[in-house]
Amino acid sequence: MDAETKLLSGGDGAIFTNVLNKEQSFSNEEDNTVNRLIISCRNSKESLNTLYTMFKDSVFAVAFGITSDYHLAEDCVIETFVRLTQVKKFSPKKGDGKGFILTIARNVALELRRRHKREVSNFIIQSYGEAEKTVEDSIYINQLLKYLNEKQRETVILHCCAELTFRQIAKIMKCPETTAKSRYQKAISILKEKAGEQQ
Amino acid sequence: MKDNRINGADELEKELRNKMSELSSNVDCFEKISARAFPETDQDFSDSELTVSDLENVTGRRRAVPVLKWVSIAAAAVVCIGVLPRTVFFQEFMADLGTDSNRKYRDMISEIQRETEVNDYKVYDMPLSEYIEDDILISPLYSCPFEAENTDDINVRVFVREIEGVLTNQIYAVEYTGDYNESNFLAAAESKAKFTNKDIEAIGDISTEVNDYKAYRAACNAFTGDKYALLVDEDGKRATAASFAYVHIFKYDDVVKTLQTQVLYCNYDEDCEKYYYDMMTSCYDEELGGLVEYILPEADKLWKTSLNYDGSDAMPEENKSAFNRKDFFADAAEYEDLTETLSWYEPYNLADEALVDDKVQTMRFSENSAVKTFKTPADSSIKAAMRMYEPYITHFSYDSQSDPTIDISIDGRDEQIIVHSGNIEGDFAELGKKTEKTTNAAEFSGDLFAEEQEQMQKNAEINRQIHEAALKSEEIRKQEENASQAYEQSKDEILIINDDEKTSQPYNAFIFSTDQSFVLSSGEQE
Numbered sequence A: 001m002d003a004e005t006k007l008l009s010g011g012d013g014a015i016f017t018n019v020l021n022k023e024q025s026f027s028n029e030e031d032n033t034v035n036r037l038i039i040s041c042r043n044s045k046e047s048l049n050t051l052y053t054m055f056k057d058s059v060f061a062v063a064f065g066i067t068s069d070y071h072l073a074e075d076c077v078i079e080t081f082v083r084l085t086q087v088k089k090f091s092p093k094k095g096d097g098k099g100f101i102l103t104i105a106r107n108v109a110l111e112l113r114r115r116h117k118r119e120v121s122n123f124i125i126q127s128y129g130e131a132e133k134t135v136e137d138s139i140y141i142n143q144l145l146k147y148l149n150e151k152q153r154e155t156v157i158l159h160c161c162a163e164l165t166f167r168q169i170a171k172i173m174k175c176p177e178t179t180a181k182s183r184y185q186k187a188i189s190i191l192k193e194k195a196g197e198q199q
Numbered sequence B: 001m002k003d004n005r006i007n008g009a010d011e012l013e014k015e016l017r018n019k020m021s022e023l024s025s026n027v028d029c030f031e032k033i034s035a036r037a038f039p040e041t042d043q044d045f046s047d048s049e050l051t052v053s054d055l056e057n058v059t060g061r062r063r064a065v066p067v068l069k070w071v072s073i074a075a076a077a078v079v080c081i082g083v084l085p086r087t088v089f090f091q092e093f094m095a096d097l098g099t100d101s102n103r104k105y106r107d108m109i110s111e112i113q114r115e116t117e118v119n120d121y122k123v124y125d126m127p128l129s130e131y132i133e134d135d136i137l138i139s140p141l142y143s144c145p146f147e148a149e150n151t152d153d154i155n156v157r158v159f160v161r162e163i164e165g166v167l168t169n170q171i172y173a174v175e176y177t178g179d180y181n182e183s184n185f186l187a188a189a190e191s192k193a194k195f196t197n198k199d200i201e202a203i204g205d206i207s208t209e210v211n212d213y214k215a216y217r218a219a220c221n222a223f224t225g226d227k228y229a230l231l232v233d234e235d236g237k238r239a240t241a242a243s244f245a246y247v248h249i250f251k252y253d254d255v256v257k258t259l260q261t262q263v264l265y266c267n268y269d270e271d272c273e274k275y276y277y278d279m280m281t282s283c284y285d286e287e288l289g290g291l292v293e294y295i296l297p298e299a300d301k302l303w304k305t306s307l308n309y310d311g312s313d314a315m316p317e318e319n320k321s322a323f324n325r326k327d328f329f330a331d332a333a334e335y336e337d338l339t340e341t342l343s344w345y346e347p348y349n350l351a352d353e354a355l356v357d358d359k360v361q362t363m364r365f366s367e368n369s370a371v372k373t374f375k376t377p378a379d380s381s382i383k384a385a386m387r388m389y390e391p392y393i394t395h396f397s398y399d400s401q402s403d404p405t406i407d408i409s410i411d412g413r414d415e416q417i418i419v420h421s422g423n424i425e426g427d428f429a430e431l432g433k434k435t436e437k438t439t440n441a442a443e444f445s446g447d448l449f450a451e452e453q454e455q456m457q458k459n460a461e462i463n464r465q466i467h468e469a470a471l472k473s474e475e476i477r478k479q480e481e482n483a484s485q486a487y488e489q490s491k492d493e494i495l496i497i498n499d500d501e502k503t504s505q506p507y508n509a510f511i512f513s514t515d516q517s518f519v520l521s522s523g524e525q526e
Helices: A022-040 A045-067 A070-084 A097-115 A132-145 A150-161 A166-173 A177-198 B009-024 B030-037 B067-118 B128-133 B197-203 B213-222 B380-384 B427-445 B450-493
Strands: B121-127 B154-163 B166-177 B185-191 B223-225 B231-233 B239-252 B255-268 B271-285 B290-293 B303-308 B323-325 B342-345 B362-367 B370-375 B387-391 B405-410 B413-418 B505-507 B510-512 B518-520 B523-525
Touching: A022 A045, A022 A097, A022 B067, A045 A070, A045 A097, A045 A132, A045 A150, A045 B009, A045 B030, A045 B067, A070 A097, A070 A132, A070 B030, A097 A166, A132 A150, A132 B009, A150 A166, A150 A177, A150 B009, A166 A177, A177 B009, A177 B185, B067 B121, B067 B154, B067 B166, B067 B185, B067 B303, B121 B128, B128 B154, B197 B255, B213 B223, B213 B239, B213 B255, B213 B271, B213 B342, B213 B387, B223 B342, B223 B387, B231 B239, B231 B387, B239 B370, B239 B380, B271 B370
Parallel strands: B166 B239, B271 B323
Antiparallel strands: B121 B154, B154 B166, B166 B185, B185 B303, B223 B231, B239 B255, B239 B387, B255 B271, B271 B290, B342 B387, B362 B370, B362 B405, B405 B413, B510 B518
16 A cells, blocks of 8 residues: 555545445346346246246245244235236346245235234134145144234244345335344244243 | 243244244135136146147248236246245255355354453443444444334444544444343444454554644634634524544554544534534654555444344444535645634533443533533543534633533433633643743743733733623623523513404504504504
């Protein structure tokens, strides 16, 4: 570095660090593919099938996190992808495809839950799937998450199962990023505490 | 439910993810989806270029390939490249990546804990909102590396490494909620600069003497006193201004230098929340044998990384500081012949030791019934050397019975700093002090040379003129205050008489008519 005898130029500059690495560039490419598929799924069964294969698990997780019911969650999955084919306003250049799909899933789940008048605190499954494993897994997850409030539950599901960042979660749940982070932290500490008590 | 396998957040997350994955694997409803989304539609799934239509094309001319065919090919490519790998080893791949990001965060936390135990660090602890707004007062070279819209109960702890008691640019920051312990950490950041033992050995002797002169000259160029002896800028806007300077050790691109940074900052009475600042850095040049200006690297090149708890990027996209850069130092050459019309005092040099802590404090000044606020640097050493500027005649208007006081708010409690005339520094301030000393000497010895007598008379005359000017401005200020109070009083006694709806009411002194003209009258009116 050289010390220069000239005036220090003034001016504001935002301080940021652009951490561009392999996982981000891969993620950007994936986002573009998803966005293109969302546009094309209106007319293409193949595109819809691709999106279904990619996001079925995340959509189901979000739906189950809200409804706590296997069958309702399955209905949510169907409704979410059907609605995706009817979307008119989505910009492939600016949109976050995954976030968009999960936002639809969340809204559908909330609607279905309201329609079926299930209460958040009621974790009793009213209709069981035929397979015992389904029932067992449903009960296990509900028991695991029963000490969390609605928002904490959603945040944990979106982060763990749908693998969203806090920024994406904040956008879907319409809250500040720090709130999403602190909710998640609190939820995990509750789960750890309860898991420790039960051992 | 008992489950001995659950032990720690990572395992919890993994368990939840696995169970949910098992549950969702039972879901197979694409047929239902497509039946609803594409009712009575016969899609062409063929990926062959030869269709029945083509075979029947007796002219031999190829038809335009249907769009759907290309969409099918693209979808197949996506399935082969994007979907199959995902279902086979993509989950493991993403899990590995996720672990890698998380590991970087955990490594950073370990480094912070290790560093702060082994080396000397100055620690500043404050609400996140404060660090975002007042970054210049806490770490002048670095902005807050965390973003937040809702900052309730979110704090930041900033660690600045010291070498032989001198601040450096090796800095860490931790964002946390509640109490400071690892389970409450939300994010962490680290600087690029890391000092090795070799760097420290190469530093040599460090002179901690600071030189505020450039900041003082810049202040004299930017501010002056108005007729009320209040500080104003070149546009006549009333302001409060201060400067501070400090020595620090700076490392960039493996080169280590000892630098001096001077900061001049101000706010305006019309909006005390917004601040303007400029910064000038210099270093000693051995060849030239003096201080030369040093251009700092761009601010965005000083932080190495800022990561959230989950390993994602936490660096804010926008700087939301209350401090805006302004060119106070830019035109240094223009004020070579400047008359230094400002005096200064160092409030924290006069303050009780208990007031000089490592936090940003808010000073409150009362002026013409209005209260102004002004924030201080966080660091205790920098705070102690901080200068507040005022027009040189301001303090002459006070007598020793009424020295101005500055109210300080520290963690909710109210303190005071008293500024005596004798504490004022600057050329004009010195005149008063010299006159006093000379008079005492004359009285004591009774024997002065004629030149000294003449000089004494001149100084006394200047002093008298200054004092008269100060008294005059004080008078003007009091007159304005009285006028303001009279107006306030008269407002209570005013009855508004509407031209259309005249009512019979007693009134006292002033009447406003609807055309806003001002009429002095008394008695009753219908």
